[in-house]
Amino acid sequence: EDVIVFHNWSSGPEVAALNILKEDFESKGHAWTDIAIPHDTGSNVSLLNLVTGGNPPNVFLESSPGFYRDLADMGLARPLTDWYEANGYPEHLPASVLSSITVDGEIMKVPTAIHIDGMVYYNMDVAEEVGVDPTSWTSLEDMFASFDAVREAGKVPLAIGAQQWQIGYLTHALAAAVAGPDFFNAIYGGEVDPAVIDSAEMRELLDWLRRFQEAADEGAVNRDWNVTTNMVITGDALMQIHGDWMKGEWLAAGKVAGEDFGCIQIPGAEAVSVTVDSWGLLGDQSETMDQAELDFAATVLDPAVQARFAAAKGSTPVRLDATGDIDACSQEVLAILEDAEHQVANPHSQVDADWQSSLWDVLFNYWSDPSMTADEAIEQMTSNYDLILG
Amino acid sequence: MSIRWTRIAPQIALTPALAVTLVAFIGSIFWTIYLSFTRSRRVPDYAIDWSEWGRQYARLAQDAGWSTALWNLITLGVGSGLAIVFGFVLAAMIDREKRGESFFRTVFLYPLAVSLIVTGVAWRWILNPTMGLEATLHRIGFENVDFNWLAQGDTAMYAIILASIWQSSGFYMALMIAGLKSINSEIWSAARLDGVSLWRLYIEIIIPMMKFTFLTCAILLSLGVIKAYDIVLAMTNGGPGQSTWVPAYFVINALSQKQNLGYASAAAVMMLLITLAVFLPLVLLTAWQNRRRAAQ
Amino acid sequence: MTDLTVTEAAAGATALKRRRPAARTRRRHRGLNGRSLAVLVFLTMCALFFCVPLYVVLTTSLKTMEEIRQGQIFALPDTWTLEAWRFAWNEACSGITCEGLKVGFWNSVRILVPSLILSISLAMVTGYALALWEVKWAGTFLFLLFLCAFVPLQIIMFPLIAITRSMGVYGTILGVAVVHAVMSMPVLTLIFRNYYKDIPAEIMNAAIMDSGSFWRIFGEIILPMSGNILIVVLILQITNVWNDYLIGVTFGGYNTQPMTVNLANMVTVSTGTASYNVDMAAALLTAIPPLVVYFLVGKFFVAGITAGAIKG
Amino acid sequence: MPSVHFEHIVKAYGAVTVLDDLNLSVDDGDFLVLLGPSGCGKTTLLNMLAGLTDVTDGRIMIGERDVTDLDPKDRGLAMVFQSYALYPTKTVRGNLKFGLSAAKLPREEVRRRVEWAAQVLQIEPLMDRRPSQLSGGQRQRVAIGRALVKHADVLLFDEPLSNLDAKLRTEMRLEIKRLHDELNPTVVYVTHDQIEAMTMATKIAVMNGGVIQQFGTPDEIYETPANLFVASFIGAPAMNLKAARVTKRDGRVAGVFDGGQTIALDDYRFRATPEEGRPIVVGMRPEHFAPPGAPLDAAAATLDLPLQHTERTGSDATGYLKFDDGLLALRVEPGHAARLRAGETVRVGFPRGKANLFDAASGERL
Amino acid sequence: MPSVHFEHIVKAYGAVTVLDDLNLSVDDGDFLVLLGPSGCGKTTLLNMLAGLTDVTDGRIMIGERDVTDLDPKDRGLAMVFQSYALYPTKTVRGNLKFGLSAAKLPREEVRRRVEWAAQVLQIEPLMDRRPSQLSGGQRQRVAIGRALVKHADVLLFDEPLSNLDAKLRTEMRLEIKRLHDELNPTVVYVTHDQIEAMTMATKIAVMNGGVIQQFGTPDEIYETPANLFVASFIGAPAMNLKAARVTKRDGRVAGVFDGGQTIALDDYRFRATPEEGRPIVVGMRPEHFAPPGAPLDAAAATLDLPLQHTERTGSDATGYLKFDDGLLALRVEPGHAARLRAGETVRVGFPRGKANLFDAASGERL
Ligand SMILES: Nc1ncnc2c1ncn2[C@@H]1O[C@H](COP(=O)(O)OP(=O)(O)OP(=O)(O)O)[C@@H](O)[C@H]1O
Ligand SMILES: Nc1ncnc2c1ncn2[C@@H]1O[C@H](COP(=O)(O)OP(=O)(O)OP(=O)(O)O)[C@@H](O)[C@H]1O
Ligand SMILES: [Mg+2]
Numbered sequence A: 001e002d003v004i005v006f007h008n009w010s011s012g013p014e015v016a017a018l019n020i021l022k023e024d025f026e027s028k029g030h031a032w033t034d035i036a037i038p039h040d041t042g043s044n045v046s047l048l049n050l051v052t053g054g055n056p057p058n059v060f061l062e063s064s065p066g067f068y069r070d071l072a073d074m075g076l077a078r079p080l081t082d083w084y085e086a087n088g089y090p091e092h093l094p095a096s097v098l099s100s101i102t103v104d105g106e107i108m109k110v111p112t113a114i115h116i117d118g119m120v121y122y123n124m125d126v127a128e129e130v131g132v133d134p135t136s137w138t139s140l141e142d143m144f145a146s147f148d149a150v151r152e153a154g155k156v157p158l159a160i161g162a163q164q165w166q167i168g169y170l171t172h173a174l175a176a177a178v179a180g181p182d183f184f185n186a187i188y189g190g191e192v193d194p195a196v197i198d199s200a201e202m203r204e205l206l207d208w209l210r211r212f213q214e215a216a217d218e219g220a221v222n223r224d225w226n227v228t229t230n231m232v233i234t235g236d237a238l239m240q241i242h243g244d245w246m247k248g249e250w251l252a253a254g255k256v257a258g259e260d261f262g263c264i265q266i267p268g269a270e271a272v273s274v275t276v277d278s279w280g281l282l283g284d285q286s287e288t289m290d291q292a293e294l295d296f297a298a299t300v301l302d303p304a305v306q307a308r309f310a311a312a313k314g315s316t317p318v319r320l321d322a323t324g325d326i327d328a329c330s331q332e333v334l335a336i337l338e339d340a341e342h343q344v345a346n347p348h349s350q351v352d353a354d355w356q357s358s359l360w361d362v363l364f365n366y367w368s369d370p371s372m373t374a375d376e377a378i379e380q381m382t383s384n385y386d387l388i389l390g
Numbered sequence B: 001m002s003i004r005w006t007r008i009a010p011q012i013a014l015t016p017a018l019a020v021t022l023v024a025f026i027g028s029i030f031w032t033i034y035l036s037f038t039r040s041r042r043v044p045d046y047a048i049d050w051s052e053w054g055r056q057y058a059r060l061a062q063d064a065g066w067s068t069a070l071w072n073l074i075t076l077g078v079g080s081g082l083a084i085v086f087g088f089v090l091a092a093m094i095d096r097e098k099r100g101e102s103f104f105r106t107v108f109l110y111p112l113a114v115s116l117i118v119t120g121v122a123w124r125w126i127l128n129p130t131m132g133l134e135a136t137l138h139r140i141g142f143e144n145v146d147f148n149w150l151a152q153g154d155t156a157m158y159a160i161i162l163a164s165i166w167q168s169s170g171f172y173m174a175l176m177i178a179g180l181k182s183i184n185s186e187i188w189s190a191a192r193l194d195g196v197s198l199w200r201l202y203i204e205i206i207i208p209m210m211k212f213t214f215l216t217c218a219i220l221l222s223l224g225v226i227k228a229y230d231i232v233l234a235m236t237n238g239g240p241g242q243s244t245w246v247p248a249y250f251v252i253n254a255l256s257q258k259q260n261l262g263y264a265s266a267a268a269v270m271m272l273l274i275t276l277a278v279f280l281p282l283v284l285l286t287a288w289q290n291r292r293r294a295a296q
Numbered sequence C: 001m002t003d004l005t006v007t008e009a010a011a012g013a014t015a016l017k018r019r020r021p022a023a024r025t026r027r028r029h030r031g032l033n034g035r036s037l038a039v040l041v042f043l044t045m046c047a048l049f050f051c052v053p054l055y056v057v058l059t060t061s062l063k064t065m066e067e068i069r070q071g072q073i074f075a076l077p078d079t080w081t082l083e084a085w086r087f088a089w090n091e092a093c094s095g096i097t098c099e100g101l102k103v104g105f106w107n108s109v110r111i112l113v114p115s116l117i118l119s120i121s122l123a124m125v126t127g128y129a130l131a132l133w134e135v136k137w138a139g140t141f142l143f144l145l146f147l148c149a150f151v152p153l154q155i156i157m158f159p160l161i162a163i164t165r166s167m168g169v170y171g172t173i174l175g176v177a178v179v180h181a182v183m184s185m186p187v188l189t190l191i192f193r194n195y196y197k198d199i200p201a202e203i204m205n206a207a208i209m210d211s212g213s214f215w216r217i218f219g220e221i222i223l224p225m226s227g228n229i230l231i232v233v234l235i236l237q238i239t240n241v242w243n244d245y246l247i248g249v250t251f252g253g254y255n256t257q258p259m260t261v262n263l264a265n266m267v268t269v270s271t272g273t274a275s276y277n278v279d280m281a282a283a284l285l286t287a288i289p290p291l292v293v294y295f296l297v298g299k300f301f302v303a304g305i306t307a308g309a310i311k312g
Numbered sequence D, E: 001m002p003s004v005h006f007e008h009i010v011k012a013y014g015a016v017t018v019l020d021d022l023n024l025s026v027d028d029g030d031f032l033v034l035l036g037p038s039g040c041g042k043t044t045l046l047n048m049l050a051g052l053t054d055v056t057d058g059r060i061m062i063g064e065r066d067v068t069d070l071d072p073k074d075r076g077l078a079m080v081f082q083s084y085a086l087y088p089t090k091t092v093r094g095n096l097k098f099g100l101s102a103a104k105l106p107r108e109e110v111r112r113r114v115e116w117a118a119q120v121l122q123i124e125p126l127m128d129r130r131p132s133q134l135s136g137g138q139r140q141r142v143a144i145g146r147a148l149v150k151h152a153d154v155l156l157f158d159e160p161l162s163n164l165d166a167k168l169r170t171e172m173r174l175e176i177k178r179l180h181d182e183l184n185p186t187v188v189y190v191t192h193d194q195i196e197a198m199t200m201a202t203k204i205a206v207m208n209g210g211v212i213q214q215f216g217t218p219d220e221i222y223e224t225p226a227n228l229f230v231a232s233f234i235g236a237p238a239m240n241l242k243a244a245r246v247t248k249r250d251g252r253v254a255g256v257f258d259g260g261q262t263i264a265l266d267d268y269r270f271r272a273t274p275e276e277g278r279p280i281v282v283g284m285r286p287e288h289f290a291p292p293g294a295p296l297d298a299a300a301a302t303l304d305l306p307l308q309h310t311e312r313t314g315s316d317a318t319g320y321l322k323f324d325d326g327l328l329a330l331r332v333e334p335g336h337a338a339r340l341r342a343g344e345t346v347r348v349g350f351p352r353g354k355a356n357l358f359d360a361a362s363g364e365r366l
């Protein structure tokens, strides 16, 4: 019986990483049926349709806690707490990962990779050429200050793909970096605190966002993230701030971390936002299928697989004891993650989708319309809060 | 008395279509209307909170994205309307100048065959300031051309309209050619004999005679405009900001991003109402036209 | 008084043998006059405008990535290569499977055939019954159909999932075909009805008196007369089904994703370094079947519309 | 060969009543022509008989059978349509065969009948052609053939000749007449062409506005039209209809035209003798006039009228004389016509016993 | 009022030559009817005159002007189309005015002309209606009006009456004739209806297969057809055409029919006296026969033939006699027809000097 694997990955590194899982999983005697619907094309809806259509996949890449609650309502949830404990997984997982795979007190997901949502990746050749040293930046001000030099050299300082979700990610990464964990959790956490919407932190955040927008190049509009990354890889641009899955693109282009490209967190960041990509398993299955699903989970959590997977995808392993080579950037990430206070969880795994989507709408409007003021943005957010959560 | 099969058989044959209409369309529409009064999020939740049954609609009324979408619907409708005009111009020219008729027809029709997923990419490139038309024009000396339509909220809609005209003109052209061909050739002869200028002939005689074709085009156009989604997705994905949202995009966004079925339903119901508002006058017009045609 | 200039010889046969006028002095040729030229120039410019996107896609697919990076999208390729085409067809990845578009191509074909059969036969029979037989509630039904033609799929997607599921066809090719048939039924039915409406009532009356059998008349008289309209509808529906993304992705099974889904997987987030040449080649490969249909039978399309295929 | 009876037929389309309480009987073997202007309800009546249109009220009998609610194919009749209504995608043979498809006949029988019809109509060489490859007359023959193969007892024709040119029309007229003489089915034939009606019918029903104006043999209809409508509808050039008043001259009934001329009416067979002074309409057929200038003993009326113009159609000529405000048409010899000059006053006589009289108010025959 | 001349006209559509070296002249004020079967090139000829179709070779003169290469609007002619070609979106007044729009006339003049045309054609009450609100005859009038307002010297008509019913056709025929008499323009009128041709024309050109078969006055065409085509095309019922051979009887020329009967031909005006034994065709018009049974002194032929049937059209009747393999039609009095019985042999006489003779091989008049 085929195990149906639903995911929304389709870039080269993502697929390479999936293939590592697939190899190991198939070596356990199972067949893997792949169903991929890429991000922008409505993968959430597709997954939900498959479930409500009575044709749910056995394994699915999905972080949103709401989805697991819906599954539970339909009697299709597969709680994993017992299995985790029986196999001793929890002790090998960092606290932030454990909390992100837990829904309403029960472990529901299988974590596969860690990403930081906003890392600075820069082209070391370009940095050298224009005489800029990103590692010396201690604040965003420093960073912006060096942009003129880059421009003079005919390069784009900051490569940005101005799509709604990229701007959304940039913003919440900046929120963690500039305004800190408390503000972040008040906006992007499970419980939204309306008080912070109209706060000094929010204004600061919006001001920074405006400065980023002003620094973006002409072709930014609607540019895919990996195309943007390639601007940096090819040396057209100095740097990009984006989720660190962009490392996969660098690796796929044959570049080496620490030699060709450097990675730092957002200069002066108070905290970083962490994405934990995780799989869910379908409940209410035959015994053999249930076993196959658990085998899949075991594959994902296998330390050796974890390391190979992370290398291929450009992510950081979720297991502290993952074996194998860890590149310079992952070391940087692991170093950052050592401080439990210095991290917050990706909004997707916590916050109400409607609210987050409405934030994205406002932020992208703000980004796209230079004449829009912070006040106007805040006003829209406030009214959205009243309508959605109020 | 025997059974009159000539009366019964067609009714039997119509049952599948009737069932489809009643269940898949009418039933579904009522289901959607019902959901629009609930607080359904990812999955249907059939409880209605009567104290605030209209909350989804109230939210719509305040949603800037929704009003943008409505405005864009009008812009798109008016803008794509140019496709009808353009289609008519092409048809009139092809019809007068018979040379190359089949060649031009084929060229103007082909965009219809190609998925927007394909041509959207090409259009995005052409409109991309660093590699597309603008860059090319700059390179050959026109320094001042500004063709960066997709990047600005106030012009992105024009880019979509341009692509939509490109895509659909051929179809209207085909309809118009058919309409022109059905005009009695003696009318043309009479006008030539009278020495009427072509311009006056078209304005005063031919175009009014083709009212019906234009009406058909208008119906098909509004059908396309109301359903417009692919083209927005392919060209701008709604951006920049929410500047190119249209109602159909709004509904999908509410469904997949906001994961709010109730809200999406409310927007869908509004779309339906708009459809009715556009469609009822058109139907009445058509009926009236039909009567007139019958009278002739 | 009139003078009779010539009284012609009688029989047509002898007419041909007669002397032809000696000097065929002024055999007139309708040359290109000014107006014609202007029209042709205008049409040619429009045609060029229409060809630009196709040109861009085509030339890009034949270039190497180095060339594309130079950003001259309107330039012809320096080195022509079909590598991107080969790659797109055989090796490009969609999700985890890297067998190229050919997988999706065959899936699309497998979807296309039943979808066409189901949607066209449903609409055809309905249009036939509505146009040529006496049904009391036909007017109301037509009105409903007209209304349904405006309903976007998204509005009724959820219920349709429930319906196909209860029919047991959700996630199968048949399910996709059913949904295509449902979604296209209103418009296609109206097209068929308008066409059949023009069939002279007398032919129907003759057939009713001769046979009286609904299906026999359909099969033996009406179907053979539907050539024109069938071509129009086939063209519309082939394009429609082939280019469909949403229905295929929503209602299709796991191994039956159509070519457009493959394409979207490749184009939306392109593999590795963005390989535009491969994307474009893939796009063209996806577009070829409907394009071929258009180029081959496009002229019947206009003919069919002229014959009354599409009216209000 | 059954008879056909329409009994109290009512037909309404929505609010519009097209036929109201219509009664008509056709004897077996009769050739009934329904004659009337466009829109008078001929086709409606025929379609109701065929079962193609529902009857709103009343009963239709074919022989002893009430067929009012039967399916068309069960009524045992066959029909020839105005536009022929051949199946365009079938060959001639296919067209003929399809008519038998409902009958579930053995193959051999179908073949036999088709061949018989082809032979009767002399279309054997055309059997494998499509309708589009046939001339108008040939199509008409096939359409008739399609009716013949059914061996129906009642044949219906709806203006079957109106799409043919004059020459073919004459030929086909003879052909249909011959078939009727040979096979002797009951025929109901719709037309608005009076020549067809006069030459083919054994009975004519003249219709107008959904009402049967007169029912009778062609001669009855031509010679003694029942009302003004029938009088003006039948005949070409049409009957001269002139207003007059009843008067008495030497105790004998006569008519005085508005212009003062008189016409003797004493040998007219009145249904009821009219009172003096009653306004009437006198109908005089153009061909009944004596040739202009020729003496006529005992003419009912002798008129001296100026000639407006003559019209020559080849074999015939018609003279138009000014009479009161209008014209009086009369037939003249073509040779004679050539000698008449416009403006010249000619004397014409109208013979006794030929006039038709109608009540001016009701239009009914007196 | 100018004359019109076609000189050595050639018209080819691609490889197909429709007209080849055609010559024809119309005098000023003439009413020329182009008469011929469908597809013989009538419309083509008319359209070339109007400038709507290019001439392949040859020259067209209107008066002294060579108009071959002029634009239609500069030729000074007006045309009435078969389908009327009224502008459906304009009122009657608009239709009349629109035709003058190119002429750049002063407003007052346009108004005057439109009113004049409306009055001439009696369409004043209709001026603000749309064509769709008019009856067939009214539309026809407006179409003529549109031609009249142009004050053109040459009026062209392309089968203007063929969409009208019989009665209206008769009326409009008179109307057009009256207009011609009043305004006396040069008219070229296309039709395939011989009644129209005979009644309206001052000159008829009978065409067939792109060739003018005969050109002459209506009487010439009817009385002395130039060949078999014209003989059979003109006249209804058609001229009886019977194969015969030339023989000598008592030194006088006579004809022997295939059935052995003879006909005296000595008073026929031969163009060249034919040798004996030559196969000819004898044409006898149905209306020239003496009434059956009536004695005819000095008949050219006396025939005893069995009656097949009679056909009565109201004012007329035609008897069909069996003659060799075919039928011989002759006109009889309706009253007489009623007394004739099918099968009975009747004696009919054909008078002297009325026969038409044609060469059997070439079809030309002898
Ligand atoms: N389906 C219909 N709905 C409404 N009215 C109709 C319908 N069919 C016919 N009529 C009306 O009924 C009347 C009689 O029509 P019918 O077709 O019987 O006339 P007809 O005598 O056959 O005329 P024609 O000689 O033109 O064929 C007409 O006034 C017509 O308008
Ligand atoms: N545009 C054309 N191309 C090719 N052949 C043509 C064209 N127009 C007319 N013909 C041919 O020229 C011949 C004469 O046509 P024309 O229309 O002059 O006939 P007509 O005498 O007016 O016939 P009708 O009485 O049917 O109107 C026909 O054989 C016709 O097929
Ligand atoms: Mg009728």
Ligand SMILES: [Mg+2]
Binding pocket: E042, E043, E044
């Ligand atoms: Mg013609």
